[in-house]
Structures are given as C-alpha cells and as structure tokens.
Amino acid sequence: MKTLIDNGYKPLNSLYDEKNSKRWTLVEKLLLGLPPGQYMAQAMRNPFNWVLGVIFLIGIPLIIYRYFLGLGVVTHSSYDYPWGLFLGFGLFVMVPHSASGFLLGTAANLFGRHDLQPIERLALLNGLLGYFFAVVYLLVDLGQPWRLPYPMFVAFGTGAVLFLVAWHVSTYLSVQVAEVSEAFFEWIHWPQAAKFIKRITLGLTVSGIILSTLHQGALGALFNYAPGKVHPLWYSTEFQWILFFCSSIPAGLCMVIAVSTIVKKTMAWRCDSNFLDNLDKQTISLAKGTCMGLLTYGTIKLLAIAHDNEWAYFTTGWGAWYIVEMVVGVVLPLMIFSQGIRNNQLSLVRFGAFVTIIGIVLNRINTALIAFNWQLYQEIPHWGEVIISITIFAIYIVVYRFILYRLPILYGWKKVEPETLEVAEG
Amino acid sequence: MSEISRRRFLAAGLAGGAATTLTVSKSAFGSALLEGYPEGMGVLVDLTRCIGCRSCEAACNKEQKLPEPDMPFDDPAAFDQEYHPGLKRRTSESAYTVVNRYDVGTDKPVYRKVQCNHCNEPTCLTSCFVNAYKKTKEGAVVYNSKVCVGCRTCKVACPFNIPAYSYSSAFDPVIKKCIFCYDTRLKKGLPPACVEICPQEALTFGNRKDLIKIANQRIKDNPNLYVDHIYGEKEVGGTSWIYISSVPFDQVGFDTTLPREPVINNVKGFLGMVPMVLAIWPALFTGFHLLATKNKHGEDHGASHGSEEEK
Amino acid sequence: MTPSPVEKCAKCHDTAQEMEIVACRDCHVKNPFSAEQLAAKNADPLRYHIDQIGLKAAYHQGCIGCHEEMDGPTGCQDCHTRNETGDAFYNAGEFAPKGKAQPAGHH
Numbered sequence: 001m002k003t004l005i006d007n008g009y010k011p012l013n014s015l016y017d018e019k020n021s022k023r024w025t026l027v028e029k030l031l032l033g034l035p036p037g038q039y040m041a042q043a044m045r046n047p048f049n050w051v052l053g054v055i056f057l058i059g060i061p062l063i064i065y066r067y068f069l070g071l072g073v074v075t076h077s078s079y080d081y082p083w084g085l086f087l088g089f090g091l092f093v094m095v096p097h098s099a100s101g102f103l104l105g106t107a108a109n110l111f112g113r114h115d116l117q118p119i120e121r122l123a124l125l126n127g128l129l130g131y132f133f134a135v136v137y138l139l140v141d142l143g144q145p146w147r148l149p150y151p152m153f154v155a156f157g158t159g160a161v162l163f164l165v166a167w168h169v170s171t172y173l174s175v176q177v178a179e180v181s182e183a184f185f186e187w188i189h190w191p192q193a194a195k196f197i198k199r200i201t202l203g204l205t206v207s208g209i210i211l212s213t214l215h216q217g218a219l220g221a222l223f224n225y226a227p228g229k230v231h232p233l234w235y236s237t238e239f240q241w242i243l244f245f246c247s248s249i250p251a252g253l254c255m256v257i258a259v260s261t262i263v264k265k266t267m268a269w270r271c272d273s274n275f276l277d278n279l280d281k282q283t284i285s286l287a288k289g290t291c292m293g294l295l296t297y298g299t300i301k302l303l304a305i306a307h308d309n310e311w312a313y314f315t316t317g318w319g320a321w322y323i324v325e326m327v328v329g330v331v332l333p334l335m336i337f338s339q340g341i342r343n344n345q346l347s348l349v350r351f352g353a354f355v356t357i358i359g360i361v362l363n364r365i366n367t368a369l370i371a372f373n374w375q376l377y378q379e380i381p382h383w384g385e386v387i388i389s390i391t392i393f394a395i396y397i398v399v400y401r402f403i404l405y406r407l408p409i410l411y412g413w414k415k416v417e418p419e420t421l422e423v424a425e426g
Numbered sequence: 427m428s429e430i431s432r433r434r435f436l437a438a439g440l441a442g443g444a445a446t447t448l449t450v451s452k453s454a455f456g457s458a459l460l461e462g463y464p465e466g467m468g469v470l471v472d473l474t475r476c477i478g479c480r481s482c483e484a485a486c487n488k489e490q491k492l493p494e495p496d497m498p499f500d501d502p503a504a505f506d507q508e509y510h511p512g513l514k515r516r517t518s519e520s521a522y523t524v525v526n527r528y529d530v531g532t533d534k535p536v537y538r539k540v541q542c543n544h545c546n547e548p549t550c551l552t553s554c555f556v557n558a559y560k561k562t563k564e565g566a567v568v569y570n571s572k573v574c575v576g577c578r579t580c581k582v583a584c585p586f587n588i589p590a591y592s593y594s595s596a597f598d599p600v601i602k603k604c605i606f607c608y609d610t611r612l613k614k615g616l617p618p619a620c621v622e623i624c625p626q627e628a629l630t631f632g633n634r635k636d637l638i639k640i641a642n643q644r645i646k647d648n649p650n651l652y653v654d655h656i657y658g659e660k661e662v663g664g665t666s667w668i669y670i671s672s673v674p675f676d677q678v679g680f681d682t683t684l685p686r687e688p689v690i691n692n693v694k695g696f697l698g699m700v701p702m703v704l705a706i707w708p709a710l711f712t713g714f715h716l717l718a719t720k721n722k723h724g725e726d727h728g729a730s731h732g733s734e735e736e737k
Numbered sequence: 738m739t740p741s742p743v744e745k746c747a748k749c750h751d752t753a754q755e756m757e758i759v760a761c762r763d764c765h766v767k768n769p770f771s772a773e774q775l776a777a778k779n780a781d782p783l784r785y786h787i788d789q790i791g792l793k794a795a796y797h798q799g800c801i802g803c804h805e806e807m808d809g810p811t812g813c814q815d816c817h818t819r820n821e822t823g824d825a826f827y828n829a830g831e832f833a834p835k836g837k838a839q840p841a842g843h844h
Contacts, residue, residue, distance in 0.1 A: 070596035077593035079516060079842055082578035110711055112719035143576020143591065143599040147556075155556040155573035161693060162579050163555035164700060202715065210707040214700055221696040225553045225583035225689060228681070241696045377510055475798070479813055484827050496836070498829035500813070509842025518841030590841075617770040625813075627794030631770040636779070640788045 001042055005269050009034070012406075013272070014414035015189055029187065032405060048266075052394050059391025062384060063140065071143060074384030080376055081369075083141075085385040088368040090137020090392065093361050094130050095169075095219060096244065099252030101127020101176050102212040105205045107289075116285065118278045121183055121409045122263070123256045125400070128176040130255075131169060133396040140388060161221045168215035175208050186413040187406065213245060220244025223367060231371035233313050233322045234363075236304035246300055249293035250333075251360040253286045257353035263410060270404060272411035280346050287349045290356060291337050298330040318374065325366060329359020466546075466565035467612065468634035468666035469621060470641050471539055473678065474651060475628035478505070478527055478537035482620035482629070486523050486541075489607060489619035493520040514679065517541065519592040522604040523620060528678040536671070538678050539620075539629070542567060542588045542604040543658060543665035547688030550580035550589060558601075564613065565634060565666045566606035574600055585662050585684055606666075634666055641670050663688030749785065765795035 005011075012033035017024050024033065031039045043049055066074045075084055104123030107113045139145040151157065151166045178197060185194035197204075220240040223230050227237060236243065260279060263271065305311065313319045333356040340348035370378070404410060484499040486492070497504055505527035507515050514526040523541035530536055544567045551559035556573045559580065576599055581589045590602045607618035616622075617631035630640060638659060645652040657675050658668035661684045669680070676682045685691075766774060769791030778787055790798065804811050817823075824830035 068596055070594060070599060072593035075593065077591075079518065079581065079590045080510075080587060082581040082591065106711070110715045110718070112715070143578070143593075144574065145576075147573075147575040150573055150575050151555045155558070155570075157555040157557040159690075159697065160553050160555040160579070161696065162553065162577060164697075166555055206708055206711050206715075209711055210704060213707065214703055217696065221693060222579070222582075224692040224696060225549060225579065226585075227685070227689065227692050228585060228683060229582070237692050238695055241699075376513070475794075481827075487828075488826065494834045495828055496834055496841075498833050499827040500829050513842070516842055520841065615772040621770060625793055625797045627769070627790045627798070630788070632775055632778075636787065643788055 001046075001267070001269055003045070004034070004038070004042055011270055011411075013408070013411050014416060016414075016416060023189070026188070029406065052398060055391055055394045059387050059394070062387055063391060066140065066384070066388065071141075074388060075382050076379060078379060080373055081379040083368060083372075084379075085369075085381045085389045086137050086141035088365055088381075089361075089389050090141070091134050092219060092364040092368045094134045094137070096216060096248035096251040096360060096364065097255045097357065098127045098130025098134070099212060099216060099248040100124075100130075100256045101179065101252075102205075102208040103249060103252045103289075104256065105179060105201075106209050109201055109205045110209070113285075115278070116282055118275045119256060119260060119282045119286075121180070122260060122404075123252075124176065124179045125183075125403060125407075125409050126255055126259055127252070128173070128180050129396060129400055129403075131173050131176060133392065133399075135169065135173070136392055136395075137389070140392065161218050161225070165215050165218045165222070168211045168218065172208065172211040172215065175204050175211065179204055179208070180407075183407045183409055183413075186408050186415075189415075191415075212248075216248040217241030217245040226372075228375075229373050230367060231313075231318050231374040232308060232310045233305065233318060234367045234371040236308060238307065239300065239304045243297070243300060243304060246293065246297045247329075247360050247363060250290045250297065250356050253290045253293065254353035254356040254360075257283050257286050257290075257350055258357060261350045261353070263404065267401075267404065267410070270410050274412055275410050280344075283346060283349055284341055284344070287337050287341055287352065290353070291334060291341070294330050294334055294337075294356065298326065298334075301326065301330075318371065321366070321370075325359065325362045328355065329363060333359065463561075463563045463565060464635075465563055466634050466666060467606075467631065468544070468565055468637045468668060469618070470630040470632075470637040471667060471669045472628050472630070472644070473536055473538060473669060473671040473673075475626040476525070476537040476539065477626055477628075478502075478525055478535070479625065480504070480525050481623045481625065482539060483521065483523055483525060485619040485623040486604070487521070489610060490522060490605075492522065495520065517588055517590050517603065519590045519594065519602040522602065526679060528673075530673050530677050532673065536673055536678050538669075538680075540588075540679075541620075541667065542606075543586055543667040544604075544606055545662055545665045545688070547663040547690055549583040549585060549662065549689040552688075552690045552693070553579045553583035555579070562608060562612075564606075564608070566608040566612050568605050568608050569601050569603065571598075571600040576600075583689065585681065585689060634668075637668060641668060644670060660686040662686075663690075761795050761799070762792050765790060765792040767792050769794075 010033075012024060012029060015023055017028070017033070034042070062074065071077070078084075100123040104116060104120045108116045108120045135148075139148065142148065147154075151163055152170065157163050179201070182194050182197040182201075185191070185197065218241065220243055223235060224237065224240055227235060260283065264276070264279060268276065314323070333352045336348055336352035336355060339345065340352055369381075373379070480499045483495075487495060487499070504515065509516060515521075515524045517524060517540060523539060525537050525539050528536045528538060544561075544565055546561075548559060548561055548567045551561060551567065555577070556575055558570045558574045559567055560570070561567050576591075578591055580601065581587075581591060588603055592599045592602055606612050607616075607620075611618055621629040621631045630637065632640070638656065641656045641659075645654055645656075651672055652670050653672065653674055655675065656668050656670055657680055658665035663686075669675070671678060768774060769789070778784065778789075801811055803809070810816050819827075819830070825832045828834060
C-alpha cells in the first residue's frame with residue numbers, strides 16, 4: 001500500500017469518484033478504488049499476508065478435521081479439564097478485551113466526552129469483532145455447535161449463569177452491530193439508515209452498558225459453580241463477578257490503545273487527519289482511565305483476599321505466581337503509565353497498554369486453566385487447540401483489517417457530490 | 427424541537443432497554459428441596475462390605491448397554507490403572523461407575539465405588555443453561571441428551587467430577603453418567619442393576635431418609651468399626667448416594683473439603699444482583715448523561731442529539 | 738438361646754424361644770429391595786431390624802468370614818464355577834476385549 005500511495009494513489013474515502021465523474025460502485029469500494037490486478041499485487045507484496053497464508057494452510061484443514069472427527073482429535077478429551085484454550089482464550093480473554101465498545105460508547109455519548117469521538121468507531125468495531133469471534137471460538141468448542149440457538153429458543157435453563165451470558169452476548173452483539181452499522185450505512189450510502197442509528201445511539205449505549213456489566217460479571221460468576229476447583233487466590237465467592245467486570249475496563253481501554261498503535265504503524269494511510277492528530281491526546285485520556293481502573297482493580301483484588309483471609313497463600317508457589325500476575329497486570333502498568341502520562345511520552349504509554357493486556361490475559365488464563373483444578377494436575381493444551389486458536393485469531397485479524405481498510409472507521413466519509421451543495425463530513 | 431428530541435430519546439432508550447429485558451431473571455429456588463423429595467430413593471454404600479469384585483461395574487455395563495471395557499471386569503490389574511500419574515480410575519464415557527482399591531495399611535484393602543451421587547441440589551442441574559438435567563421425584567438426576575449443546579459447564583460444576591463427555595463422537599457427543607438406572611428400573615420402583623448384583627450387599631437401596639437412619643444404626647451398633655460420619659448426608663446440600671467407612675474418608679479418595687451447603691448458594695449472590703442492575707442502570711446512566719452534559723450547550727444536551735449538526 | 742441381657746433387645750426378645758426351623762431364608766429374603774419389602778420395613782415404626790440384609794448377602798457375609806479363618810474358599814470362582822454366561826457378563830475368557838488396555842480420562 002505504501003508503494004501505491006507514494007505513486008499518487010489516494011485511498012477511497014468518499015461517495016463520488018471525481019476522476020470518472022460517477023459514484024463508486026460496491027465492487028470498486030471493496031477493491032479500495034484499485035484495479036483488481038493492482039489490488040492483488042499489493043496484497044501479495046505484503047509479508048504479513050504470507051504469514052497469514054501459512055497459518056491458514058495448517059489451521060483451516062485442522063478446523064475442518066475437528067468438525068468431521070470430533071473434539072477428541074484436537075483436544076485431550078479431558079474429563080477433568082472440560083474447558084481448554086478455545087474457551088480459556090477465545091471467550092474468557094477476548095470478551096473483556098472487547099469491552100472497548102461499551103467503554104468508549106459510554107464515555108463519548110453518555111458522559112459527553114466528545115473529544116474521544118475520532119477513536120470511538122475503532123473502539124466499537126474492536127468490541128463487535130471481539131464478541132463476534134468469541135462466538136466463533138464457541139462454535140468450535142461446543143460439542144454440538146449447531147445447537148447454539150437452543151438456550152434462546154428451545155430449552156431454557158433460566159437459573160444458569162451461562163443462560164444469562166448466552167442471552168446477553170447475543171443481545172449485545174445486536175447492539176454493537178447497530179452501533180457499527182452507522183459507518184456501514186455511510187459506506188454503502190444509505191443515509192436514512194445512518195440517521196436512524198444516530199438517533200437511537202444513546203439508547204444503544206445505555207443498553208450496552210447494562211448488558212456489559214452483567215455479562216462481564218457473569219463470565220466471572222461461571223467459576224462460582226466450581227468454588228473448590230479454582231485456587232483461592234483467584235476465587236472469591238462474593239466478588240468474582242466484580243473482579244471480572246472491573247478488570248474488563250482497563251482491558252477494553254488498553255485494547256483501543258493497542259489497536260490504534262498497530263493501526264498507526266501499519267495503516268496510517270487509511271487514517272485521516274482527524275484521527276491521527278487527535279490520537280496522542282486520546283491515548284493519554286484512555287491511559288488515565290486505565291490507571292483509575294487498574295488502581296481500583298488492584299485494590300479490590302486485595303480486598304477479596306482479605307475478605308477470605310487468604311494471606312497465608314502468599315508463602316506458597318501459587319502465591320508467588322499470583323504476585324507475578326499482579327505485578328505484570330497492575331503494578332508495572334501503573335508505573336509505566338504514570339511516567340508516560342506525566343511526561344507525555346506516548347511510546348511509553350503505548351507500551352504500558354500492551355503490558356496491561358498481557359496482565360489481564362494472564363488473569364483469565366490463570367482462572368480458567370492454570371489455577372483451575374489446582375489440586376489435581378496441570379494440563380497443557382493439545383497442540384491442535386493451540387493451532388486452531390491461532391488460526392481463528394488470524395481470521396479475526398483479517399476481518400478486522402478488511403473492515404478497517406474500507407469502512408469509515410479511521411477516516412471520515414466524504415459525501416460530496418457536484419450537484420449538491422451539502423458537504424457533510426463523516 | 428427539544429420536545430420532539432426528548433420523545434425520540436425516550437423511545438430509543440426504551441427500545442434499547444427492551445432488548446435488555448429479554449434477559450430472564452433467575453428462577454426462585456425453593457428451600458423445600460434442600461432435604462430432597464420425600465419419596466426420594468438413595469443408596470447406602472458400606473465400604474466395610476465391598477470386596478472389590480466389580481460385579482457392579484459389569485452389571486452397569488450390561489444394563490446401560492455401554493461399550494466393551496478395555497479389560498475384563500474380574501481383572502484385578504484394573505486397580506493399578508492410573509489415568510494420570512497418581513490418579514486412580516474415574517468414570518468415563520464407557521464406564522458410569524468404577525470401583526477403586528485403596529491400600530491404607532489395614533489388613534484388607536478398602537474398596538470404593540464411584541458414581542454420580544445424585545445430589546439433592548445438583549450443581550450440574552443449576553449450571554445447565556438448557557435445562558438438560560432433571561432431579562426426578564424418585565431421586566435420580568437424569569440427563570436429556572436431546573437439548574444438550576455440549577458446553578460442558580456441568581463438568582466444571584460437579585464437585586465430584588463425575589460427568590464424562592463422549593469426545594470421541596463427532597456428530598452426537600453427549601454427557602455420560604450414572605442415571606440411577608432410572609429408565610429401566612427406578613421408575614418402576616426397582617433397585618439399580620449394581621445394587622441388585624452386589625453379593626455382599628455393600629449397596630443398600632431404600633428411601634434416603636431411611637438410609638440415613640440405617641447408616642446411623644450401623645455406626646451406633648459398631649462404634650469401633652465405623653468412622654462416625656455419613657459422607658453425603660450434608661455435603662453440598664446432601665446426596666442420594668451416601669457412604670459409611672471404616673477408614674477416614676480423605677484416605678480413600680473422598681473430598682472432605684466440600685461445603686455443607688449446595689453449590690448454588692455460591693451463585694445466588696450474583697444471580698440476585700442481575701435484576702437489580704437491569705432495574706437501576708438505565709436511570710443511573712441516563713442520570714449521569716443528563717448531569718454530565720447539562721451545561722454543554724446552554725440547555726439540555728439531549729435536545730441536540732438527534733440533529734445532524736452533531737458530527 | 739439365652740435371653741439377651743441388653744435392654745434394647747429385651748424389648749422384643751424377652752423370653753427365650755426355640756425356633757422350629759432356623760433356615761437363613763426364613764429371615765433373609767431373596768429380594769430385599771423390592772417395593773413390598775421396603776414397604777414392609779416401614780410398616781411398623783417400632784421395628785428394630787430395619788437393616789436386615791437379603792439372602793444373597795446373608796450367605797456371603799455369613800459364610801466367608803469363617804472360610805477366611807479356616808482357609809476355605811474365599812474367591813468368587815472358588816465356589817461359583819464360571820460358565821459362558823458369566824464370561825460374557827464379565828467380558829472375560831473368550832469375551833475378553835482385544836487390544837491394549839488404556840484407562841479413560843484423557844489422551
């Protein structure tokens with residue numbers, strides 16, 4: 001892409017093709033206004049695509065293999081560890097990191113922080129894709145994935161926490177699709193639909209925060225069914241749901257920082273000045289929010305231990321591992337952020353965001369896999385699970401990139417046409 | 427202009443809020459079930475009587491039409507099998523019950539039969555989001571494979587780690603566990619196959635309430651023989667399959683750290699909070715919005731939300 | 738039979754009586770867990786013997802103890818010769834599974 005831009009290519013960002021004096025067709029929009037040959041050439045030149053190609057070459061047959069031969073061929077078929085990486089990573093890690101949707105939506109629309117608007121759409125897309133792919137991971141993990149709609153329509157276990165998760169995730173996905181669809185409707189030029197979404201945005205945002213509070217917490221409450229199986233340092237009867245909800249806040253905010261960093265480094269050509277010029281300031285704002293979230297999270301983690309009087313565990317190996325998680329997830333990021341924010345060192349702040357993400361990934365993997373069944377044995381995931389998880393994550397990145405290249409997420413859509421006097425940005 | 431926008435805002439809020447009301451609140455759990463159904467049956471397992479013949483495993487295998495075992499049921503080598511270093515056999519997709527041997531220093535080894543304990547307040551049942559489990563009035567906890575989605579939460583939930591999953595099946599993997607011979611026997615008032623075949627009557631079948639009395643009588647009449655505890659009487663709210671033993675329970679593979687109340691009590695706090703959030707959050711956050719944006723444009727910010735000049 | 742000095746037994750067995758026939762099956766029934774038997778046990782609330790074992794268990798529990806002391810037959814097949822039905826039931830002999838034995842749990 002950079003080569004093309006150096007040669008004068010302007011990324012498609014408007015309704016009207018000035019060179020050919022007509023509106024862009026859908027196919028042209030999909031190909032970013034490039035002739036098909038040039039589009040393929042630039043895709044082939046990209047070394048990242050070669051890596052993706054290798055991953056897909058190995059992973060996609062493996063996924064097909066899983067469906068035709070059963071979960072037994074890609075997992076350890078463990079009766080003791082029913083949940084592996086598909087849920088441990090795909091659900092428990094990806095969902096809190098996709099909290100960016102409701103966080104930025106609430107900040108920008110509800111709390112009136114319109115200075116965050118340039119990055120809001122990126123956060124909404126991050127949220128939508130994260131939840132969508134969490135469902136994809138679920139479809140690979142479920143024994144009978146074709147029965148996924150069952151708790152919605154066929155059989156209702158209304159007292160189960162997972163029932164709440166199922167309903168909330170599906171409802172929240174619709175809310176997020178609606179929120180992101182504003183960009184989509186601009187892109188395909190359906191202004192009435194875009195206007196409609198804009199009008200119900202506040203309602204969508206309020207729904208979003210209600211649903212998110214509950215299902216982020218519910219994912220934590222799932223472990224309340226197995227109190228003895230999760231190590232006491234990672235488990236709290238009363239507060240498990242609060243711990244999961246609270247930690248989703250720094251996770252979501254830091255994902256926005258992380259994704260915007262990657263975007264800035266790899267596809268700056270796609271971003272307009274509104275996005276790029278405001279990015280540093282917004283990053284600092286998000287980092288400040290993260291700090292508040294992390295401070296709170298660290299405190300309530302210690303409160304939970306105090307509540308159950310579990311201090312004695314700190315002298316054990318598990319205690320040491322817990323401290324590692326706290327340092328990586330809370331202490332280190334706070335130190336990095338405070339330095340970065342105070343001195344306006346953006347690269348440090350961005351690094352801090354990545355460290356926070358690792359810390360919260362660690363917390364979820366610990367709760368779901370490592371500290372789970374702590375009194376039994378440790379289970380190392382089957383290589384099939386690892387490869388499939390990586391493959392699905394690669395698909396997620398491809399879809400993410402596909403949308404970012406096209407829809408007006410990182411840039412404002414220009415609706416200017418010669419006949420009309422109306423120049424409405426965005 | 428402001429009135430129209432307020433109406434629009436309210437409509438949008440209700441529409442969005444209606445979506446959230448699709449979530450169903452928890453059902454009420456009557457504490458009447460804490461003692462189990464009055465006519466609930468159970469089985470008293472007396473570890474002093476079991477000789478490890480594994481006829482119960484064979485009977486279960488035939489009654490439930492399970493696949494061929496990997497070794498004969500009378501092969502004592504089974505007692506040395508470990509599915510993981512240090513861990514004796516457990517229930518599996520082809521074995522609803524196993525008998526394990528424990529050499530605890532007494533002159534004869536102690537044998538323990540493992541199977542679903544058919545809890546009074548089954549954790550598997552409360553965790554299932556498609557209601558696949560049912561506690562029948564006869565006491566059996568049975569499973570409906572026709573609605574099971576395969577999420578395996580019940581396996582995470584069971585405090586005894588009993589349910590197995592048929593991972594080997596690609597198109598119809600289901601949970602496999604002891605069903606108290608409900609379909610073939612318990613429904614008709616008959617004892618399960620394992621109880622019937624046991625030559626030593628290590629397994630006593632009857633009304634759960636009577637079995638508690640019997641167990642207490644055995645302990646009382648033989649104070650030097652039994653440990654003064656009925657395992658399963660109170661653990662996780664009480665189970666239908668209860669145990670008495672001559673050696674401490676933790677020495678023969680029982681989890682003695684289980685709470686005495688049903689596991690659902692751990693989850694009730696969160697579940698009860700759900701409708702509170704659904705009710706409080708809308709007003710709370712709408713309030714935040716109105717407070718946070720009140721003076722931005724000189725008047726209620728909500729008024730200018732519907733306008734195009736926004737962006 | 739000498740009268741039992743223990744109070745709780747004396748409640749019912751206060752006078753010594755000679756029984757005509759003292760076969761095992763006179764007290765220990767064949768199907769101790771049938772619905773009729775369970776109902777009979779509950780019929781008299783004052784009944785002491787609520788834990789009476791069935792006939793099969795009475796034989797095994799009653800006989801094996803002495804066999805162990807006197808070095809008599811104690812194994813299952815020492816008294817019950819295995820036939821084809823038995824082999825099929827226990828998946829033994831010619832019905833033994835072929836292939837490597839592997840305990841299920843994970844792979």
